[in-house]
Amino acid sequence: MFHLSSIASLALVALSCQDSAVSQTPPPASPTAQPEHTNALIHETSPYLLQHAHNPVDWNPWGPDALALAKKLDKPIFLSIGYSACHWCHVMEEESFENERIAALMNEYFVCIKVDREERPDLDEVYMSAVQAMTGSGGWPMSVFLTPDLQPYYGGTYFPPTSRFGRPGFDEVLETMHTFWVEDRDKVLSQGQLLADHLAKLAGPTGSGEFKGDILERSLAEAKTRVDKVWGGFGDAPKFPHTADLKLLMRQWKRTGDPTVLRMATLTLDRMAEGGIFDQLGGGFARYSTDEKWLIPHFEKMLYDNALLVPLYVEAWQATKDERYARVARQTCDWMLNEMVTSGGGIASSLDADSEGEEGRFYAWDQNDLVAVLGDEVGTWATAWFGVTEEGNFEHEKSALWRHTPAEDVAKELGCEVAELESAMVTARTALFEAREGRVHPRKDDKVLAAWNGLAIGALAQAGSVLGEPRYLDAARNAANFVLKDMRQENGHLFATARAGKAHLDAYLDDYAFVISGLLDLYEADFDPRWIREALALDAIVEAEFRGEDGGYFTTGNGHEQLLVRMRSSQDGAMPAGLGVHVLNLARLSELTGNTKLRTAAEATLASIGGAVNRFPAAFSSSLIAYDFLQADPRELVISGELDNEATAQMLSAVRSAFIPHKVVALADHRADLKLMPPLEGKEPTDTVRAFVCRGFVCKAPVTTTEALLDELK
DSSP: OOOOGGGGGGOOOOOOOOOOOOOOOOOOOOTTOOOSOOOGGGGOOOHHHHHTTTSSSOOEESSHHHHHHHHHHTOOEEEEEEOTTOHHHHHHIIIIITOHHHHHHHHHHOEEEEEETTTOHHHHHHHHHHHHHHHSOOOSSEEEEEOTTOOEEEEESOOOSSOBTTBOOHHHHHHHHHHHHHHOHHHHHHHHHHHHHHHHHHTSOOOOOOOOTTHHHHHHHHHHHHBOTTTOSBSSSSBOOOHHHHHHHHHHHHHHOOHHHHHHHHHHHHHHHHSTTBOTTTOOBOSEESSTTSOSEEOOEEHHHHHHHHHHHHHHHHHHOOHHHHHHHHHHHHHIIIIIBOTTSOBOOEEOSEETTEETTTTOBOHHHHHHHHOHHHHHHHHHHTTOOSSOSSSTTOBOOOOOSOHHHHHHHHTSOHHHHHHHHHHHHHHHHHHHTTSOOOOEEOOEEHHHHHHHHHHHHHHHHHHTOHHHHHHHHHHHHHHHHHTBOTTSOBEEEEETTEEEEEOOHHHHHHHHHHHHHHHHHHOOHHHHHHHHHHHHHHHHHTBOTTSOBOSSOTTSOOOSSOOOOOSOOSSOOHHHHHHHHHHHHHHHHOOHHHHHHHHHHHHHTHHHHHHOGGGOHHHHHHHHHHHTOOEEEEEESOTTOHHHHHHHHHHHTSOOOSEEEEEESTTOOTTTOGGGTTOOOOSSOEEEEEETTEEOOOBOSHHHHHHHHO
């Protein structure tokens, strides 16, 4: 922990705003009511930045002009980082950034810079690490004070406008930071250098080494100690989905055959799908739950959470054939298609938690609301069905809808038949959804992020192919085309973000890793070799721009803006680490193309972090997923036949309905590019549809029936 002893009394409170509230550009003012203030953010495309464009604060976007201004004026920088779906970001804006008195202090003492963390994860990673070092925790809005040389010397998260409840007010913090800069600059510069040195150490290699032979067993043992055996998930409230951990658990079950391991994963998926974290009317998941039961979420919906959860529910259906999992996957994909697809085919980032100035107002109900829509009898049934109570389980005597109580128990309580109740609730759900559509909707952050779209492409491709939903596949192709065409630079590199016809900012490791992963999923869904070709082209950029001398990857490319430090990020967070995802990309590409150099690169990348993984495997689930894939001696499955052939479709359906994570699937049809994918050579279509099951590019004799294929795959 780093502290400036002279300001330790401020006792920064990191109220980690890991919740959300999305915003689009504010509605335009009428011609006769011009905004009183307009700052430099007015020229940005980020809805979050545009939201602050009429604050009385003289905000600047991060860039050479603002950084040069700080040096010219010899002023420190106040850096505020947040995102459109952050509830407490909105609170701090309303309380402080719209406050003329506080804005005057900010403008007089500092060069003020506002950053959308979703557009600049590189900046967020650097300065979040500094805030965590100073305070022991972090979150958003993030508030950091920097020297003109960009060294952080003090920071925190949300500040109230004035001191209250023992917490320092933002006005007091501003005055104190200014005083220290003017009167005790040596101490400020010393603190900044100390933190910069700390960040440089964090950015160094994590420790190389071979994975220990029992690493998967140790990882599973740790997961068993962390899992909530009643409500699912890991740890106490607040609860996040931990999708990489759940995905690894599914593979641990496949590896061990232990049904209790499968139950650890499915219990979490069950409880989330029952909970208020899942939108029981419109589909889709909120970002996290404030309680252990998944009942009350922070109501924002982020694209990446949903894109990561869909494949898990698809895999749970493959493993169990329980239709509940397929239903949740479909409802979540439907939410993406209904709410989030932009005019160009890209998929928007998030929906706000707030509407009409209140968090969750759009989603919460009371008994009177239900009766007003459904009538007395069905409204009473819906009250019991969705767990709505007289006192409410949320705020203002309202309730988040959830479905924890089994249908049989609800029917018994109501004195009706289960079938009658379930039928009535299908109709009720539609009626309530339509009634909710009449409410004021949460605002949408409609920028398109390459990384999150990569995740969504993969989710839609998997759900479309496994569940037999062509419209999901169409949406995946449209999103892929948008990213590859409208978010592409002239040199073939990706842009990170796009909105309103403008794509900009050099893409990060996550952008490349997640897009490549989505393209591989899309290939295994429609078998268009273009997706492999594009994946290989993007991988070449990753290797040239992001790989370090130790075999690992940097977060940013060689040509990226030089920040205080160049970070590496191999640990999973709310999203899987780009490094872990890309190791699996390399392994899959190697199996599909026969290029063993790609597998060697994957193994070298894992070796670059082996020391860290051996010490704390729980932080590296995505890397362990890739390691498990490589260790399993994956199978290359080639179907020889045309995609529109009924026998081909039957074979593919049989393979897709089974949970077989250690495989790749290719199609040898008239479109196949044998130079691109040499393993397809000699397997060209004949009059009879055939399936080749191969390992290490050595194939068994082909089979011609679905039954024989499934036997081979066992």
